[in-house]
Amino acid sequence: MGAKLLGFCLVSALLAYYLYTPIPEDIEEPWKAMLVATSFRVMGQLAEVADKLGLVHYMDTLMLLTDAEYVAPMSDENITVRDTEFSNVSVRLYLPKKPSERLRRAVVYFHGGGWCLGHAGMRSYDQVTRWTSDRLNAVVVSVNYRLAPQHRFPAQFEDVYTVTKFFLQSSVLSQYGVDPDRVCVSGDSAGGNLAAAVVQQLxxxxxxxxxxxxxxxxxxxxxxxxxxxxxxxxxxxxxxxxRSLMIRFWGEYFTSDPSLQEAMATNSHVPLESSHLLQFVNWSKLLPEEMKRGHVYRAPVPGSPGLARRYPGFLDVRAAPLLAPDARLLRLPHTYVLTCQHDVLRDDGLMYVKRLRALGVPVTHHHAQDAFHGAMMFISWPMELAVGHRLLQQYIEWLDQNL
Incomplete structure (x- = not known):
């Protein structure tokens, strides 16, 4: 019995050590945050094992989270919700029932998930878009774009652009009682990427x-x-x-060829002939001083030109909106950017804010010092966090004041 108990304790300790994710001290509700992080890490490890064994693609395992979160469209006393199609692309549509003395506002929303995961019908996204529609008395269009690895770039961009362009037609706006002067495009994570790209392309x-x-x-x-x-x-x-998962998402967005992910992991994927683009992401000039402390700028190592020739998408402004020239950025509308301190994507948002402000574009930047990536979506049991509710409240309040 003693040996079995010792073995159990050792296995438990090793498992806990292996799955443990450090939680920064300034994050609220650290134990709940740790449970959230551990759940995602376990799914990631299971996906890795299944992928290496050739049982199922890595992203297909993670899609189980999307499937488990799915909720059917359900109307309530304030909002009519239905799944439909705009220009042959699936969308979830939220239509307020409350009367309005004037034309309504509208939000076109793109979900996150690394271009590989997610669905407008996930419980967290359904709540975010439902609450946005209710609080703003606004029409909300939440887009189900095609996903990798079945569909690579630019399929995701094409879907969200097609929906947005369709919705912006005067006849469609009129059909839903939307004021053409009060339309917002929004999204989180990969959806934020798509939103920025769509607005630039428009x-x-x-x-x-x-x-x-x-x-x-x-x-x-x-x-x-x-x-x-x-x-x-x-x-x-x-x-x-x-970082490893973000690089996997980037790689899968463009190709199944592992050589791109391998080059991205060593930051050696940008060919020398494209090095002029690095000025747009030179963090030594674009980040606040407090974010640069302890770091010395080193430009990415020039990579093989063959990668860029085979997979040019990663140099396309539709995939990397920060690569847009100033002449395009200065025409952008009033912009809201949320960044989180404990997020690999933090500096993308910070550099974007810096460039827009330098060009005179009105920007509201909310930096959540105590938050990590995806925090705004943790607003329902069993993965409910106070920080998620706070970030969502601030986002909706900003829309209410500025849309």
């Missing part, structure tokens, strides 16, 4: 007459060139998006 599209009033980007991924920013280093193993 500026170049002569067929689109409706102007976006505001864009709201929630801890967005905005660049593919430098994957060794201070935030990538400082938050290498923070919940719930370690």
């Amino acid at each position: 500026l170049e599209d002569p067929e689109v007459k409706t102007k976006i009033k505001v864009q709201a980007l929630i801890y967005p991924a905005l660049q593919t060139l430098d994957l060794n920013l201070p935030s990538y280093q400082d938050n290498d193993n923070k919940p719930i998006l370690p």
